[in-house]
Amino acid sequence: MGTHDSYDFIIVGGGSAGCVLAHRLSADPQIKVLLLEAGGADRHPLYHLPAGFAKMTKGIGAWGWSTVPQRHLKNRVLRYTQAKVIGGGSTINAQIYTRGAAADYDAWAHDCGATGWSYREVLPYFKRAENNQRYANAYHGYGGPLGVSNPISPLPICEAFFQAGQELGIPFNADFNGERQEGLGYYQLTQFNARRSSTAVAYLAPAQSRRNLVVRLNTYTVRVVVEQGRAIGVEVATNGSSSVERMHASREVILACGAMGSPKLLLQSGIGPADHLREVGVPVLHPLPGVGENLQDHLDLFAIAECTGDHTYDRYNRLHHAAWAGLQYLLFKRGPVASSLFETGGFWYADRAARSPDIQFHLGLGSGIEAGVASMLHGGVTLNSAHLRPHSRGTVRLASADLRAAPLIDPNYWAEPRDRELAFEGLRLAREILRQPALARFVKVERLPGVEVRGATELFDYACAHAKTDHHPVGTCRIGAPDASDTVVTPDLCVVGLQGLRVADASVMPLVPSSNTNAPTIMVAEKAADLILGRAAAA
Ligand SMILES: Cc1cc2nc3c(=O)[nH]c(=O)nc-3n(C[C@H](O)[C@H](O)[C@H](O)COP(=O)(O)OP(=O)(O)OC[C@H]3O[C@@H](n4cnc5c(N)ncnc54)[C@H](O)[C@@H]3O)c2cc1C
Numbered sequence: 213m214g215t216h217d218s219y220d221f222i223i224v225g226g227g228s229a230g231c232v233l234a235h236r237l238s239a240d241p242q243i244k245v246l247l248l249e250a251g252g253a254d255r256h257p258l259y260h261l262p263a264g265f266a267k268m269t270k271g272i273g274a275w276g277w278s279t280v281p282q283r284h285l286k287n288r289v290l291r292y293t294q295a296k297v298i299g300g301g302s303t304i305n306a307q308i309y310t311r312g313a314a315a316d317y318d319a320w321a322h323d324c325g326a327t328g329w330s331y332r333e334v335l336p337y338f339k340r341a342e343n344n345q346r347y348a349n350a351y352h353g354y355g356g357p358l359g360v361s362n363p364i365s366p367l368p369i370c371e372a373f374f375q376a377g378q379e380l381g382i383p384f385n386a387d388f389n390g391e392r393q394e395g396l397g398y399y400q401l402t403q404f405n406a407r408r409s410s411t412a413v414a415y416l417a418p419a420q421s422r423r424n425l426v427v428r429l430n431t432y433t434v435r436v437v438v439e440q441g442r443a444i445g446v447e448v449a450t451n452g453s454s455s456v457e458r459m460h461a462s463r464e465v466i467l468a469c470g471a472m473g474s475p476k477l478l479l480q481s482g483i484g485p486a487d488h489l490r491e492v493g494v495p496v497l498h499p500l501p502g503v504g505e506n507l508q509d510h511l512d513l514f515a516i517a518e519c520t521g522d523h524t525y526d527r528y529n530r531l532h533h534a535a536w537a538g539l540q541y542l543l544f545k546r547g548p549v550a551s552s553l554f555e556t557g558g559f560w561y562a563d564r565a566a567r568s569p570d571i572q573f574h575l576g577l578g579s580g581i582e583a584g585v586a587s588m589l590h591g592g593v594t595l596n597s598a599h600l601r602p603h604s605r606g607t608v609r610l611a612s613a614d615l616r617a618a619p620l621i622d623p624n625y626w627a628e629p630r631d632r633e634l635a636f637e638g639l640r641l642a643r644e645i646l647r648q649p650a651l652a653r654f655v656k657v658e659r660l661p662g663v664e665v666r667g668a669t670e671l672f673d674y675a676c677a678h679a680k681t682d683h684h685p686v687g688t689c690r691i692g693a694p695d696a697s698d699t700v701v702t703p704d705l706c707v708v709g710l711q712g713l714r715v716a717d718a719s720v721m722p723l724v725p726s727s728n729t730n731a732p733t734i735m736v737a738e739k740a741a742d743l744i745l746g747r748a749a750a751a
Contacts, residue, residue, distance in 0.1 A: 218460040219246040219426070221744070222446055224433045224477065225469035226251075227300020228730055229717040229737035231411035232341070233468060235357065235418070236741030238425035246459060247416075247426045248448060249433040250473075251296035254303050254385070260407050261541070262552045263525075266578075268304045269371035273297035277472070277618050279681075284604075284626035286676040293683060294472050298429060299412030301470070302730055305683070306574075307401040307408055307552045310361050311338055311389045311732060312725030313568035321744050324722035325693030325705045328748070329739075337738040338389075338731065343404065343414075346495055351390045357414040358383050358613040358734060359404025362557035365546045366398065368654075369523045369593060370556045373575050377648035380641075382560050393726070394569045396558030402730065403552070406545040412732065434615045436465055436481040436713065443713035443729020464712050464744065468737065470718040475504040475608045476619045478689065478700075478715075483707070493613040498710060502698035507606035508724040509623045510572070510682035511631075513639040513675055514596040516579050516660040517646050518588040523654045524577045525553060531550075552578050559726070562599060562637035568726060570600050571638040572682075573645070579659075592659060595646055597638035598682050603628035608688050635679075636671060684729040687721040704743045716740035 223233050226249030235417035238245040256272060258264030266276070275296045281287035295301045314331035321330035339353035345361035348354050363370075374384050377396035385395025402409045419425055428448075434456060435447045445460040467474045482497030484504060484703055489496045519526075525548045527533045554576055559569035579592030606624035611617045626632040639661075646655055657663065661674040689707075692699030699708055701720055707713040718733045725732045741746040 217246070217441050218462060219244045220461065220463045221466060222246045222248065222459055222461040222464075223466045223468055224248050225300070225334065225467065225473055225717065226298045226412070226416070226427065227468060227717065228302040228411050228472055228733045229740070231299060231302075231416040232466035232715060232734055233466060234425060234427070235415035236738070237744065238419055238422050241422065241424050243424060244248050247425070247427045248431045248433050248446070248459075249427070249429050250505070251298060252429050254298050254410065254412050258408070259297070259299075259303050260413075261549050262307060262401070262403055262406065262408060262410070263549045265304065265306050266553050273304045273698055275618070277621060278749035280620050280622045282623070282625050283591040284624070284632070285679060288676055290679070290681055292681060294470060296414065298427075299410035301683070301733070302402065302410040303412055304410070305730055306554045306728075308401050308554060308557070308574070309389070309400040309404055309731050310727035310728035311735070313393050314497040316723065316725045320691070320722050325696055325699065325703070326691040327721055329691065329703065334735055334739065337735045339441055341731075341734050341738050342418045345404070346398070346400070347387065347390070349390070350561065351387070357418070358402060358407030358411070359414060360400050361403050362400055363398055364406055365548070366555060367523065369576060369577070369651075370398070370575065372650045372654055373556055373645070376648035377558065379648045379650055381646060382558065385558060388559060388727075389731075393559045393663075394561070394747060396556070396573065398556050399554070401552055403644060406541070406550045418579050424625075432616075433469075433477060433621045434480060436467070436483070436714075438481065438483075438710060441709070447653050461712065463716060466740070466744070467689075467713070467715045468717040470717055471507070471688050472608055472619055472621060474715050474717055475688040476610065478503045478707075479610050480615050483710070488609055491626055492610045494610065500700060501580075501701040502692070502709060504608040504688050505605070505698055506687040506722070507608055507623055507685060508602055508604075508687045509625070510598040510600060510602070510684045510724065511604070511623070511625045512598045512680050512682045513635055513637060513642075514594050514660070514678070515639065515643045515646055516592050516594050517658045518592045518656045519590045520656045521590050521654075524579070524593050525551065526578045526588075551577065559643060562634040562641070570634060570726065571641065572598050572600055572727065573642060579640065586651055588659065592647075593655065595642040596682075597642040599631055599634040599638055600724075602631045602724070604631050624680070625679070635675070635691040639671070639675075647674045682728070684724055686718045686724045686729060689715045690722040691720050692722060704748075705740050712746065714740065
């Protein structure tokens with residue numbers, strides 16, 4: 213055991229949420245804050261160039277985890293990228309800035325016991341975060357830390373995609389985070405000045421010189437220390453060392469380790485379902501059945517079409533094109549390097565009776581982003597579709613008492629057959645969009661699943677071979693009513709039955725929003741800061 217440092221607040225996990233918390237809590241120079249992050253710094257240029265995303269999902273800045281075999285996907289094991297770097301997911305993600313539907317948050321508040329989290333109550337936190345480069349209205353703010361802007365160098369195929377949608381009756385939408393969510397259009401992106409606006413860049417960097425904020429990278433928290441029902445600190449190991457140091461928090465320990473990391477750390481600390489803890493040999497400190505339950509995620513099915521010419525970014529796989537792209541970016545801050553590759557998309561209905569769109573599309577400006585397609589002369593274009601409100605629920609569990617072992621991630625995709633049906637309807641729509649006349653100038657022929665793949669069995673085989681995560685896990689430390697059996701945190705984000713311990717990240721969301729999850733996570737952290745500082749009503 214090493215030194216005993218003492219802070220007011222210890223934030224564990226310097227990801228999308230953790231960096232927001234570090235910024236907001238340390239704004240008061242009287243408050244001593246420690247931020248602990250298992251990953252390293254974000255110095256590598258790929259983290260900052262918008263196009264760096266495509267190179268990162270399989271490599272740097274991630275834990276290297278996979279799912280357990282998925283029973284309803286023919287036991288396939290899916291790669292499950294989760295961030296391990298300062299800024300977390302916001303440093304490695306596709307930078308798509310979406311919030312979901314107003315009805316998502318109203319469902320949190322009215323159906324899930326998350327009092328205080330209705331759309332009307334969370335909207336001010338979305339706006340407070342924003343430095344929106346285009347909008348200033350009832351839905352958007354500017355002057356906040358997080359850069360949000362429109363794509364810089366869209367390609368002509370994007371406009372044809374919008375027209376194709378309109379040919380099918382799907383309208384153009386200029387702002388998915390405004391009055392209406394439905395339609396196809398340009399995403400806004402977490403970028404500022406042609407660079408990624410991660411929470412490490414937007415929130416942490418401007419706060420890092422504060423003397424009351426200490427940031428420790430490459431520092432893995434192995435356990436929350438609880439004495440007499442109160443979290444009093446954490447034990448950490450630095451740079452893979454086997455010796456453990458103890459850090460002391462006089463006010464609170466706040467977990468922001470993400471939808472996998474936060475339940476894992478609670479379980480490692482003996483806080484969770486008692487049977488599971490006994491099974492893996494972790495002493496039960498505080499039984500809490502909901503920890504690691506209620507895992508929800510968006511499963512993605514995609515179609516890939518071959519293009520009639522060099523209409524996407526596939527050609528930049530060739531060296532001379534790549535060199536030109538690099539130069540274009542350096543000189544003009546434009547071109548492919550300034551693109552996150554997923555800049556257009558939208559929301560529509562698989563179930564026409566749904567209360568808000570239940571399918572999301574992402575148009576990928578290339579074919580190489582998804583594995584499994586043979587190379588094509590002029591490259592291709594990808595249209596991803598994901599069902600947004602899954603009924604299936606999965607789990608995160610410890611594999612063993614070894615604190616460094618990867619967690620057992622079981623999203624349990626398609627356990628509910630309804631999810632499969634709605635996902636297939638989303639894929640059907642995606643394929644139909646690609647076949648519309650407006651795209652005929654750009655799209656030659658569908659290569660995946662392939663025009664001949666039509667029948668239910670063939671489609672199921674295709675899905676089992678190619679489905680992937682959209683990286684939106686939530687729900688594993690869910691907010692709920694204080695007396696509900698599966699509640700992990702109360703609406704003020706305090707862990708049920710313990711003092712001095714909160715969770716504030718994607719894991720607290722009781723239902724996955726109908727969108728990507730970075731902006732909702734940042735909102736959670738913004739509101740968490742106010743709850744922690746006793747200012748929640750001021751928003
Ligand atoms: C590849 C990818 C693409 C995505 N694309 C988009 C997108 O385009 N738009 C969008 O809105 N969302 C996207 N998402 C999702 C979004 O980024 C996440 O929902 C969001 O980052 C979650 O934030 P978080 O703070 O909950 O967790 P994270 O951002 O994952 O942060 C958790 C942090 O805690 C650290 N940590 C974990 N355990 C410990 C421990 N024991 N000790 C110390 N540190 C620990 C981790 O290293 C990590 O840095 C994507 C995610 C991924 C992975």
